[in-house]
Amino acid sequence: MKRLSGIYRNRCPVNPKSAPEEGWEKLEGSTWVQDGRPDAPRTVYVFTDPNCPYCHQFWTAARPWVESGKVQLRHVMVGVIRQDSPAKAAAILEAKSPEEALAENEHKYGDGGIVPLETISPAVAEKLExxxxxxxxxxxxxxxxxxxxxxxxSIGQMGGLPQDAALEMILGPK
Structure with missing residues (x-):
């Protein structure tokens, strides 16, 4: 079972309008945390900051699809919102089980989420960057x-919190 992928296949910029497949391949090779069954018929990548309230709302809204085995979310962790975001993202990535650490952050979101690391390893800092x-x-x-x-x-992209029809377009039918 693949928890994380730390392979960087291609570091040149991607123009999503002209090369969506190249962007998808780069996402496959990025560092992400699996959320859902590895054999789920639908895979969705989501750039996630541990302090993002809209990421938390998306995680919550996606539970029916993830828990039914229909969707695997791949959380591409970033630390961009608050000063402690990188240290929280690193705590998730460096955990024995990143999947469990991500779930802990989401379940405890209202109380501040996962405890940030005091020090981020250079390897994880590079992955977050x-x-x-x-x-x-x-x-x-x-x-x-x-x-x-x-x-x-075809490949679609959406920034922000999807709702209603947009949520079903991304995750598929319930």
């Missing part, structure tokens, strides 16, 4: 930033 750079390369300036395959197989 690469994730933040990729987020910008794909045209996003905030979180959540979501990349998904549409029903026709």
């Amino acid at each position: 690469h994730n933040a750079t990729l987020m910008t390369e794909l045209g996003f300036s905030g979180t959540p930033a979501i990349v998904f395959r549409k029903a026709d197989g």
Whole structure:
């Protein structure tokens, strides 16, 4: 079972309008935390900051799809919102089980989330920097930033918190 992927295949900028498949490949090679079954029929990438209230709302809204096995969210962790965001993202990535650490952060979100690390290892700091750079390369300036395959197989992108029909477009039918 693959928890994290730390491979950086290609570091050149991606223009999402001209090369969406290249952007998808870069996401596959980024550092992410699996949320859902590895064999789920739908994969959705979401740039996630541990302090982002809209990321938390998306995580909560996606539970029916994730828990039913229909969707695997891949949280591409970034630390961009608050001063302790990188240390919280690092706490998730460096945990024995990043999946459990992500869930802990979300379950405790109202009480401040996961405890930030006092020191971020250079390796994890580099991964967080690469994730933040990729987020910008794909045209996003905030979180959540979501990349998904549409029903026709093409790649879609959405910044911000999706609701109603947009949520179903991203996650599929309940």
